[in-house]
Amino acid sequence: MSSVSATVARPVRPGRSGPARVSALARRRSRTGVIYVLPMALIVAVLFVVPLGLMVWMSVNHWPLLGASKPNGVHNYRALADPLFLRAVVFTLKYTAVTTVVLSLIAFGLALLVQERRPAVGLFRTVFFLPAAVGLASTSLLFYSLFNNTGSPLNGAVRVLHLGAVDWLGSNTGALLSAVGMITWRFAGFYMLILMTGLQSIDQTVYEAARTDGAGRWQILRHVTLPLLRPTIALMMVLSVTGSLLAFDQFFILTGGRHDTATVVIDVYREAFLSQDLGRAAAISVVTLAVLVVINGGQLAALRRDGR
Numbered sequence: 674m675s676s677v678s679a680t681v682a683r684p685v686r687p688g689r690s691g692p693a694r695v696s697a698l699a700r701r702r703s704r705t706g707v708i709y710v711l712p713m714a715l716i717v718a719v720l721f722v723v724p725l726g727l728m729v730w731m732s733v734n735h736w737p738l739l740g741a742s743k744p745n746g747v748h749n750y751r752a753l754a755d756p757l758f759l760r761a762v763v764f765t766l767k768y769t770a771v772t773t774v775v776l777s778l779i780a781f782g783l784a785l786l787v788q789e790r791r792p793a794v795g796l797f798r799t800v801f802f803l804p805a806a807v808g809l810a811s812t813s814l815l816f817y818s819l820f821n822n823t824g825s826p827l828n829g830a831v832r833v834l835h836l837g838a839v840d841w842l843g844s845n846t847g848a849l850l851s852a853v854g855m856i857t858w859r860f861a862g863f864y865m866l867i868l869m870t871g872l873q874s875i876d877q878t879v880y881e882a883a884r885t886d887g888a889g890r891w892q893i894l895r896h897v898t899l900p901l902l903r904p905t906i907a908l909m910m911v912l913s914v915t916g917s918l919l920a921f922d923q924f925f926i927l928t929g930g931r932h933d934t935a936t937v938v939i940d941v942y943r944e945a946f947l948s949q950d951l952g953r954a955a956a957i958s959v960v961t962l963a964v965l966v967v968i969n970g971g972q973l974a975a976l977r978r979d980g981r
Contacts, residue, residue, distance in 0.1 A: 725962075731955035738949035749956035757932060758957065761940040764845075768936065769917035772853050776913055777906075779857055780864035787865070788872045798869075802862035809859065813926035816855040817842075820927065845933045852923045860916075864909050871905025872898070911969050918965060937961055 732749055736742040787798045804812070819826060820841035827841065841847045875898065883893050899906075921938040924930055930939040937957065945954035 728955045728958055731952055732959050734952050736950070736952035736955070738945070738951055742952070745952070749953045750960070752953055753956060753960065757935070758937075758940055760932065761935045761937050764849075764934065765918060765920065765936045768849060768852065768920060769914060771849065772856055772917045773910065773913045775853055776857050776860060776864060777909065779861045780909070781868055783861060783865040784868035784872055788869050798866075801865055804859050804861075805863040805866075807859065809922045810926065812855060812859045813923045816851065816858075817927055820851045842928055848924070848928045848934045852920075852927060855923055855927075856917075860913075864913070867909050867912075868902070868905055871902050875901050907973055910972050914968060914972065915965060918961070918968075 731742075733744060733746060734742045735745045735748070783801050787794050787801065807815075822828065822840060822843070825841070841851050879897055879901070880893060883897050888896070919938050920936045921942070924934050924936055925939060925942075928934040930936075930943070935943070938961075941954045941957050941961075944950050944957065
């Protein structure tokens with residue numbers, strides 16, 4: 674009886690109520706999260722936000738490579754109507770369209786071939802992916818030795834067939850197709866791996882249900898596989914389009930970046946280091962960034978899973 678009385682008479686310690694305690698814990702966790710995120714936020718600010726702001730500022734100034742800068746408003750943007758820049762835009766868009774279609778189809782075909790476990794499938798996956806381990810500059814030099822007119826193995830094979838030598842890199846179309854072939858060889862295995870991961874994440878019961886309903890291979894591919902693969906396709910398209918619009922190494926090495934095969938990024942290089950006009954180069958970069966944001970945003974909106 675006395676123990677019960679002692680328990681009842683024990684004073685209650687003052688403290689926070691349940692909601693107040695939860696609120697304090699949430700604030701403490703929020704502060705901890707900010708502390709963890711702060712170093713990366715500083716890195717992003719120093720390496721991205723500050724250079725982006727400087728680029729925008731340079732784009733509204735006459736900014737020579739050597740010498741003092743002075744404001745000139747939107748003059749750099751008006752100068753983008755230059756025929757050489759417009760030609761670079763057209764060529765870049767053409768290259769992007771051809772590369773994206775060819776690369777996507779080949780990568781998707783390879784992914785379908787190697788998605789299932791079968792004898793030697795691991796070897797084929799490795800062989801298809803190996804070119805992705807080669808640097809883009811090294812790949813460009815390799816294909817330059819393959820396509821150039823002096824000692825080209827391809828021209829040697831063509832001469833054996835008595836078809837005459839082909840100027841692979843001398844014409845606009847030839848250089849375009851050569852670059853597309855090189856990029857397809859270099860990145861098909863990489864995008865194959867991305868698509869294969871998406872294919873293997875699809876629940877097999879969905880395929881079994883489709884087969885039970887009498888769907889054929891083409892119907893399953895069109896109405897089951899592709900809709901469920903939309904997020905993966907969106908990722909692949911964003912990477913492919915962004916890389917194509919920012920193409921530089923392949924054309925700079927294969928053709929020297931001459932006018933009929935100059936991309937937008939080559940035009941930035943030409944304005945910055947040959948014409949020594951950093952202001953106009955910055956204006957081109959700002960416009961290119963804006964176009965990339967719009968295109969990638971449109972791709973993600975069109976290919977997201979729910980389709981809304």
